[in-house]
Amino acid sequence: MAVFTSQAGSKIWQRRDRNAQLLVWAGWMAGIMVFMYCWQQISRATTWVFVMDAPRIADDILTRALPPRWSYMEQLWWPVWDTINIATIGTAISIIIAVPIAFLAASNTTPSKYFIRPVALFIIVGSRSINSIIWALLLVTIIGPGVLAGTIAIALRSIGFVAKLLYEAIEEIDRNQIEAITATGASRWQEIAYGIVPQIMPTFAGISVFRWDINIRESTVLGYVGAGGIGMQLQASMNVLAWPQVALILLVILVAVVISEWVSAKVRGAII
Amino acid sequence: MLRLENFTKRYLTGDLAVNNVTLEIPTGQVVALIGPSGAGKSTLIRCINRLVEPTSGAAILDDINLTVLGSSALRKARRHMGMIFQEYALVERLSVMENVLSGRLGYVGFWRSWFRKFPQSDIDEAFRLMERVGIADMADKRADALSGGQRQRVGIARALIQNPKLLLVDEPTASLDPKTARQIMRLITELCAERGLAAIVNIHDVALAQMYVERVIGLRTGEVVFDGPPEDLTPEVLTDIYGEEDWEATIEEVEENGEEIAEAVA
Structure with missing residues (x-):
């Protein structure tokens, strides 16, 4: 909490003083950088061919799976x-x-x-x-x-x-x-x-x-x-x-x- | 009947909550304990039944020094001291009957109380007391379904079913509206008269205290600074207890109210 007096003499209140505010910004900056870095790493380690393939495979499994085999229920x-x-x-x-x-x-x-x-x-x-x-x-x-x-x-x-x-x-x-x-x-x-x-x-x-x-x-x-x-x-x-x-x-x-x-x-x- | 000798409680923080209190309360006397918040009123009565351990001095109830009792003897002694609380301190999720009967816990064994198999004599007494304090037909209601005044009546019945010699009453009216507060104070003093009980009543409301009790003790920072009949509470005395304030209004109001009550009684 920061309370200080402006040049005009009125009291000003801000949630954080300047240093605290800079620290918050720096924190956000670091967080975003870590996120970007991780994104790159994961992206590099991913075989994109398989991912591109995913909707087709999922669709394939779904069509094979449906309809459920109701008779299996007795087991x-x-x-x-x-x-x-x-x-x-x-x-x-x-x-x-x-x-x-x-x-x-x-x-x-x-x-x-x-x-x-x-x-x-x-x-x-x-x-x-x-x-x-x-x-x-x-x-x-x-x-x-x-x-x-x-x-x-x-x-x-x-x-x-x-x-x-x-x-x-x-x-x-x-x-x-x-x-x-x-x-x-x-x-x-x-x-x-x-x-x-x-x-x-x-x-x-x-x-x-x-x-x-x-x-x-x-x-x-x-x-x-x-x-x-x-x-x-x-x-x-x-x-x-x-x-x-x-x-x-x-x-x-x-x-x-x-x-x-x-x-x-x-x-x-x-x-x- | 109850005698406190050099009764003292010092908290671990070093605060002296009760400071060298010596006083005697005869059988059947209702005493109001007044004083500002933090003066040690609550601590004083909690030290008597040792919900809070006193540091030194003696509390003697009918020739038994409560301060030196072992845990089983203390439990037996506590049966003779009924306690009534500011926030009622009822077990909220139990029924009115169970709450009233919980006053008998010191007299019945664990399994009987666990299965709620109280002796029929206790149950008869519970019904009689509920009738007396004005909560007949509420036996099966849950405590949290009652109004403040009704809850305090349950609290009173719970204290009385212990068959106590002494009532320790902690701010009985602080959570109640003015009318209910008077009813509850009247009920407590009537019951004490009926049963010849002594009582110590912590109370913030000086006017209310003056209406119903025969003796007032003023506590300031743990020390007794006044002990006398309610008529002697002059502005000077109240200033001594609470500090500087215009006390005339408080006292005048009391006198009027007092007459009102006297007329009503007559």
């Missing part, structure tokens, strides 16, 4: 069921583990700020930093291919997500309500049950269905690495270039995701 029901189970059971397991971790990680409920809280935060970061497809790759190697590996992969990835959002919700609660419960002579657990749980309930329900919704999407690709679900069919169909089957699978995934979005929106609307 898809079971994988779809698996996919939904991977997402749902995985989410349920993650919630059961994430709730206590969230309470241990929130600075206002943790029993020990200097030991337990860092451990809980580390678990959260560890779980979040590894994508579920990588968890699945590891687990397929460890416990073999199948639905179990997929379920655990989803659960491991979701713990961090659920615990992080939940502990942030716990940290943001209204202190007055807890104070009032404490003042009645309630125990520590009763404070949590009456002062904290009702306050975080809507957030908790929202996080859970949101994560379930994400997990439906994530579990559709887990089959790609052998962790069960519809992704296995997708990979098999792509490998043999059975495009009408691929089209049907993508359609089924789309429908599943739309339904899961609808369900989570309904649940969130009902609970708040």
